[in-house]
Amino acid sequence: MQRLLFLLIPFAFLFTLDIYSFQAFKTVSSNKGIYAGYWFVALLVYILFFSAALGFLDIPKPFSNYIFGTLLAIYIFKFVLIWFLMIEDVVRLGKWVATWFQNTPSSSETAVVAKGNGISRSKFLSTLGITVASIPFIAVFHGMIRNAYNYQVKKVSLPIANLPSVFEGLKIVQISDLHTGSFSTTKPLYRAVELITQQNPDLVFFTGDLVNFKAEEAVPYIDIFKNISANIGVFSVLGNHDYGDYTRWPTPQDKVDNANLMREVHQKMGWNLLLNDHHIVEKEGAKLAIIGVENWTNRHNHGGRRQYGDLQKACEGCEADVKFLLSHDPSHWRGQVVTDTYKDINATFSGHTHGLQFGINFAGLKLSPVQLAYKEWWGLYKEGKQHLYVNPGFGFVGFPGRVGILPEITVFELTTA
Secondary structure: OHHHHHHHHHHHHHHHHHHHHHHHHHHHOOOHHHHHHHHHHHHHHHHHHHHHHOOOOOOOOOHHHHHHHHHHHHHHHHHHHHHHHHHHHHHHHHHHHHHHHHOOOOOOOOEEEEOOEEEEHHHHHHHHHHHHHHHHHHHHHHHHHHHOOOOEEEEEEEEEOOOOHHHOOOEEEEEOOOOHHHOOOOHHHHHHHHHHHHOOOOEEEEEOOOOOOOHHHHHHHHHHHOOOOOOOEEEEEOOHHHHOOOOOOOOHHHHHHHHHHHHHHHHHOOEEEOOOEEEEEEEOOEEEEEEEOOOOOOOOOOOOOOOOOOHHHHHOOOOOOEEEEEOOOOHHHHHHHOOHHHOOOOEEEEOOOHHHHEOEEEOOEEEOHHHHOOOOOOEEEEEOOEEEEEOOOOOOOOOOOOEOOOOEEEEEEEEEO
């Protein structure tokens, strides 16, 4: 009963939002079929909400993600729409208040006249609101249907100070945040692996979050991702989702078994998993170090979960002309890497942010709400002679798609700074 009462709060919010946004449809149309359709969809949402929250309905993933995406589209539409309705209500309130001072009758409606034709302010704003709100509504569905697997190959020139000539032109491919537990199809994954292979990389870096909750999610995809290869090798690290911290385990041993399976999956795919360790690539006497740390965050609100990363341990005995760091969370770079102690790390490769899977990327303009949480969230950054690249991710989690921020395969070519 207590849980049911607690659920009444979000239900009251949704119901209020539905009633308010419904006014726009009543204003622009008298079609009873539209009214019925509106409330039929709303009723389905309420049934899904209570059934899932009370445990009556167990929707298997990834189908639950698509239901979530659909609900997200519906309520983004309604949330945008109500701002236009609020304009009308504020104007009405202002006119009502004005009558107290002017002692003149207030008209409940004002006509907006254009070219001799009149349309009520309410109808104008409601029509405009529905039109504008339809844009993000369509964008969300497009993001699920077309963009979830719309892989982009992005080529980046990476200038390295004092780069040995033998490493000039070295090609590195970075992928991040696979989140295999979210996949609903395998066909696009084969195409993505083929795209990676076509780059003929010398190195491939995977920067964490292979799964959503459990290592077993990645098992069905071993035969696909083991086809990712590089002339020198594939190197990987763990992300915050890879430790099983977002799952309630029956016993502590179950979580240990999950960690063992995670390492086994990386091994079966032929990926060199670096757990606070490093690997030296030597060519004609020149050395390039690949340093891999476990998950480390500089965010104070990381849920009280452990800091697994140990950069000091990973760098012990590491002597090289060039040093690259694989660290899942980009906040690690500003939190620890750019300090005086680690000034010899030339470049850091991260992921984690996904660009929130929502944003704008047009004509050089890049915007996303994730910028409120992460200063470095997508692309190449520089501090002194050190670089950071934040990959927006390969997969998706939660919302089963992408709007504006597409999945990326990043191809780096080393050059002398």
